[in-house]
Amino acid sequence: MFGTGLPTGTVLAVAVMALLPVAMYLLYRVDKRRGDGHVTILGRR
Amino acid sequence: MFSIQLIFAIYLLVLLLIGGYFFATTETKRLSDYMLGGREVGVWPMAISDVASVASGWTFFAWVGIGYTTGLSGLWFSVTMIIVIAFMYRYVASPFRRQSEELGSLTIVDHIAVYFEGERLGSLIRLVATIAVVVFMVSYVGSQIIAVGEAMDTGIGIDYTWAVLVGGLIVGIYTVLGGFNASIWTDVFQGVLIFVAAVTLPVLMVLEIGGWNAFVAEVTATDASLLSMTAGEAGTALLVATLAWISFALGTIGQPQSLMRFQAIDSERIVSAASVITVTFQSLRLTVPLFIGAAGRVLYEGLDPAEAENVAMMAIVDLFPTLIAGILLAAIVSAILSTSDSMLLVTSADVTRFYESAINPDASEHELIVLGRAVVGVVVALGVVIAYTRPGTIFEIIEFAYVGLGVTFGIPLLFILFWERTTPEAVLTGLLVGLTSSIGSLYLLPELDPITPWPVTIGAMLIVSLLTADSTPTSSPAAADD
Numbered sequence: 149m150f151g152t153g154l155p156t157g158t159v160l161a162v163a164v165m166a167l168l169p170v171a172m173y174l175l176y177r178v179d180k181r182r183g184d185g186h187v188t189i190l191g192r193r
Numbered sequence: 194m195f196s197i198q199l200i201f202a203i204y205l206l207v208l209l210l211i212g213g214y215f216f217a218t219t220e221t222k223r224l225s226d227y228m229l230g231g232r233e234v235g236v237w238p239m240a241i242s243d244v245a246s247v248a249s250g251w252t253f254f255a256w257v258g259i260g261y262t263t264g265l266s267g268l269w270f271s272v273t274m275i276i277v278i279a280f281m282y283r284y285v286a287s288p289f290r291r292q293s294e295e296l297g298s299l300t301i302v303d304h305i306a307v308y309f310e311g312e313r314l315g316s317l318i319r320l321v322a323t324i325a326v327v328v329f330m331v332s333y334v335g336s337q338i339i340a341v342g343e344a345m346d347t348g349i350g351i352d353y354t355w356a357v358l359v360g361g362l363i364v365g366i367y368t369v370l371g372g373f374n375a376s377i378w379t380d381v382f383q384g385v386l387i388f389v390a391a392v393t394l395p396v397l398m399v400l401e402i403g404g405w406n407a408f409v410a411e412v413t414a415t416d417a418s419l420l421s422m423t424a425g426e427a428g429t430a431l432l433v434a435t436l437a438w439i440s441f442a443l444g445t446i447g448q449p450q451s452l453m454r455f456q457a458i459d460s461e462r463i464v465s466a467a468s469v470i471t472v473t474f475q476s477l478r479l480t481v482p483l484f485i486g487a488a489g490r491v492l493y494e495g496l497d498p499a500e501a502e503n504v505a506m507m508a509i510v511d512l513f514p515t516l517i518a519g520i521l522l523a524a525i526v527s528a529i530l531s532t533s534d535s536m537l538l539v540t541s542a543d544v545t546r547f548y549e550s551a552i553n554p555d556a557s558e559h560e561l562i563v564l565g566r567a568v569v570g571v572v573v574a575l576g577v578v579i580a581y582t583r584p585g586t587i588f589e590i591i592e593f594a595y596v597g598l599g600v601t602f603g604i605p606l607l608f609i610l611f612w613e614r615t616t617p618e619a620v621l622t623g624l625l626v627g628l629t630s631s632i633g634s635l636y637l638l639p640e641l642d643p644i645t646p647w648p649v650t651i652g653a654m655l656i657v658s659l660l661t662a663d664s665t666p667t668s669s670p671a672a673a674d675d
Binding site: 165183 | 479
């Protein structure tokens with residue numbers, strides 16, 4: 149899949165591993181803006 | 194070989210000097226200073242040391258061995274674990290840290306015990322929790338010492354018997370000298386070296402095979418199931434195998450050495466930032482070793498499961514120039530030592546608090562620190578005994594300890610944090626069932642290990658909580674605040 153030669157399920161699993169850090173970074177940006185650095189849930193502390 | 198040994202010796206000497214420096218310059222008078230660095234740990238030390246403390250015998254031995262024998266289906270574990278880590282940072286770290294400061298708790302065992310202190314069963318909860326942490330941590334430390342022995346044996350040519358003894362001594366001395374401050378700063382240094390090793394080794398191995406396409410073709414020709422998420426299984430067998438990976442990864446919720454880092458941070462405001470660093474490093478170290486193992490299957494065909502766990506060490510010696518190989522081996526061994534020192538500190542804190550709480554309430558801080566250091570020595574000695582007896586592969590021992598800690602401490606912690614009807618009886622039940630079911634499932638239901646302990650422990654805690662909720666008004670801080 150995607151020219152990697154790996155099965156679809158494996159590519160999806162690797163993609164989750166690669167994308168979760170990005171998701172955490174985006175959440176951190178939200179926390180910084182709306183929670184003064186504190187972890188926020190749906191934009192609230 | 195001589196230069197690898199020299200580099201290795203210099204590295205370990207630096208490690209001991211760091212421990213000595215903190216011993217000589219830091220006023221580790223209070224027990225909480227010794228264990229938690231005075232709750233003043235910042236974002237980078239916290240996140241990277243969290244990674245370094247778990248990235249060790251597991252990453253470069255056990256997980257590589259899984260890549261070699263089972264293949265990329267281990268990603269079921271990786272995906273579950275990374276999601277659980279994200280959950281812990283987003284939903285558990287802040288309330289746990291807050292509650293820990295209110296209670297003045299030092300570790301997860303201490304936290305559970307202090308939470309119910311003064312209530313009936315309070316002292317029994319501490320006793321059972323302390324026994325459980327000693328059982329699982331001695332096993333965990335033993336697995337790390339096996340990894341140290343294998344690394345020195347395979348990579349540096351030091352006989353396993355001596356390597357185990359020397360490694361155990363070094364980690365014991367280092368932990369005793371420095372406490373958490375030394376541990377967390379050397380973890381940072383080692384976290385960086387691990388990152389370098391984790392990135393460069395698989396690249397060299399794939400290049401050695403002939404590039405990415407050759408890697409895929411060769412691995413497929415060797416065993417087509419290695420690259421698949423099903424590992425060649427189907428139906429019930431696939432379901433059980435997948436649930437086993439997920440159950441193993443759920444153990445992340447109760448690892449005392451990681452939870453202690455939540456307790457040690459200087460402000461809840463750094464949790465979100467630390468989560469980005471931790472999840473990034475974890476993502477790397479949970480994925481890459483599986484590829485190293487799969488590549489090792491091509492480069493080192495025909496190894497048994499125990500030998501397969503040494504593939505990364507073999508590849509480092511074979512593929513890197515001697516100087517680099519020496520540095521990387523030292524980094525890996527020191528990461529293993531740092532994992533052990535985090536575990537030793539937790540175990541030491543728990544036994545010490547039990548002594549203070551149940552045996553000698555008037556003990557001085559100095560007396561407690563001396564006792565804590567003695568406990569480190571005893572646990573190291575027991576770990577060395579495990580390393581000599583070798584009751585299983587590194588992976589098998591880690592799996593037992595990791596799931597046992599998760600079930601026994603993680604489940605009660607989540608109950609305490611998120612369910613107000615949790616009673617002391619329920620927590621005591623959770624500790625007892627978690628400990629016994631983790632050991633029992635190894636012998637009674639090995640085909641379903643490590644799945645069984647989870648529903649059994651959760652079910653037992655739920656039932657006992659519901660049965661005892663009315664008769665046992667809780668005096669926990671959380672309830673008092675309401």
